Amino acid sequence: MFDLQNIKTIGRYQILKKIGQGSVGAVYLGKDPYIERQVAIKVYRLPNDTGPEEIEAYKKSFFVEAQSAGRLMHPNIVTIYDADQQQDFCYITMEYIDGSTLEKFCKPDNLLPIERVLKIIFNVCKGLEYAHQNEVIHRDIKPSNIILSLSGQVKITDFSIAYIKRGHSTLVKGLFGSPSYMSPEQVKEEFITERNDLFSLGSVLYELLVGKKAFEGENEYSIMFKIVNDDPPPILELKPELPKTFGDILSKALAKNPSQRYQCSMDFAYDLRLALRSLKEAPKETHDSELLSYIQDLPFFNNFAESQINEILSASNLVKVEKDKTIIQEGEIDDSFYILISGQVLVQTGTEEVAVLEKGQCFGEMAYLTGEARSATIITKEECIFLKFSSTLLNGLSEAIQLLFFKNFTQTIIKRLSKGTTTKT
Template identity: 40%
Template structure:
């Protein structure tokens, strides 16, 4: 049926219920764009005229009613062998599901539901319709709390000759009225009896009559008294119990005379002046339907009167000896004696049978708490008691799962054999699901968890980098969202964002390309674009520049770092070697010579060439790199005293016209003004530091002779 389109307008979506006669589906009315419920007659009954008539009667019965507490009928149809009824779709649950989940219900809620059912029955009865199958399964509770009575499948007009045919009792046996169980004509008061049982079940969580078979339950409706609801639930006011007691009288004449009368009682039973009213009493002696033991009828002795002569005559005739033999004389008394003995034996057997059926032994209820349900069931069976199945289930922190922690009758209570005992077993603790905290600030997430019952000391923080969540927001939790956890014991870990992960940028300048790549990979970065550029200051093959991040900056892992690699000196650069003449202060006297030069390298800054100790005049070669916009210069010091500066122009070096330097004069030089930008030792007696050999200047620090 799912996916089928009935009548060209009802698209069947899903199955939502069903009973013994029909299945119920949720469908969409394409024409009116609304959801509807469709009841479809089961396939096994499509050829049964009686069921088809009953099915159509439901539509006719409900369609004749228009009341806010009765499910509305929209349409009736037949397609091939599919008989269906289209009715109002109620979003919610039926009363049977609610009783299973939450029974016993609150008194005011139960009375409110019963009042709405009674109001619906009053409307139906005024329209000459008897429901005949009032039970929680046929009571729908919408999400707005509105009660809707449905399933008029066995309803019939009051004017019908009989509702229950011989050998065919229809309805739900646990909610039968006594007259319904007998198979006699049922009327409005039969619906009120069933409503009383529904109210009883809502307030106590149990049915008034239970048995091993439908027949045994029906007999209890006829013969037995139910346990008063206030004994099962002391919170029920006496005024509410009176409503139940009156509606469930076995004699219809003692019940409410109409649904309107019962509705008025329900609407006032919770008023303060009525809640503590006295218990309703009924005269059970006048109940003709009540089961009773009838004493044997004794024959009356006839008086001595005008008939005495006849009796004397019969006595005389009996005393006169018969004309026949002796055997004939004794035959008649023996026959009467034998018949009398047989009658007495039969009567004794009947009395014994009745006593066996009516007199039930009483037993003490054993204690079965702290046992498993099966153990408790067996323990009750030992003394002739019956454990109600299925057992009620409710979590109790002091008991293990499937362990009985409550019994409807206290231990040592005296009850009849065969009494049903309701047991409540503990279940696994119902655990809540972890709420979704992702995207919330950490402080707010902690407050929400505390509201759920988690102690703050059991909430921990785990900072992590995140590309998707700003700093301080919760990324996820452990336990994960929607997973079950125990707020009373669980430790909650919140994964909190530190923002995007960053790493310091290493200094790549002066490193080879291979070294730069290795350093970036070690930092979680990637070598990006590689450019080449000439340089006076950086050797060929070494990194000249890095961008867009420099040393000391930070970047996210995976970022690309670009570099510029030096190709060496530019084409216009000129390498020139200048021979510097040097001499000792006096021939044969050891003198320390220090040379400082400046050229196009390192932006023209002064650089140490080195020192050499000499004792005779000679020339020292200094390698220079000259550029069109940068000439070279060489300054010479003797024992820390400035001697002279030589300038080498780029144009002269390129044209080969650099003048030859004049040899220095060997005498103690007069103090002259040294260049201000050349470092000179303040104390001439302290020798300058001997620098390591320069690969660029070609100088040595060897001592010459």
């Protein structure tokens, strides 16, 4: 068993306690004394029975995680802080998440609510989309590599066998990954793309919904054979109360041919959002005609056709918020934007109140358009109702609707500039 024995510090980090154990390494809870924050420290002992070349190969393999995840800064990916070598072991320090992995929620007697499962996988999609945009393929998505914090945050961790597509690749040759969650192309050691991670995520979704793995077998070889040759038991046979769309989503995510799978994480995320809506469809439909009529009268939607507004309602969230609640926080990174259906909101930069927005106005559109951090805080002055959108949802709408949104965003920005309002939320 790996143990640091009497070592009390690693680099500048104080060791508090062991929180994870492996055959050749361990994870410790540590503390950065300068920044006064807790960190997780992943430690790997270098072999002492091999030559210098083999040791360098081991070090290179270990630091794959630092090189891949270290370039990624996203709310749904565990942040890497530091990596180094001390004596005969290497270490990586990273963000400490107080919570647990999804493993314990894969048991039939401890399943999460379906709505919660969809939201978790949706957030994993967002993290994977960011990683893939930065040309990092995780290659080991599984329940134990997805952390759910006590506050409900979802974090992808363990990029130790990740593949960096551009530049000097740190790809380790051979068959790597966890057999139950490998894609067919990964099992066959073929060229992999981002769609490899989406197959693995489909396997995780399947397991979270029914409490059993999509591909089971007596040993690793039988599992891998099934991944390549067999389909998993249909989800609707195991859980017939699920809407039909769940079967469609998993069939696409777990397609043997990568070209028949979701082509990017946000495609997957969009269908998850539709599935989430299907769980709530019945109680919402009684209000659709009234809501449609009401929204048509809002200035922002004057140039939208009724059919287009119907499409928008099917892909947005209607949110009610109490008085004096913060909707957007200055400095946060989020691609959501809002259209105010009723009520008023206050716009603040720092402690200064700069504007009041009313029914029919939008906010948050600048962060959506630019991808930059929020430059203002939005607080409700009274009980408000909003339509909330994200880039994922908007990108899933028809091109004509997207063009109308951008046109209206432009007009909104021009009007604010002409009035001398510098609000950019």
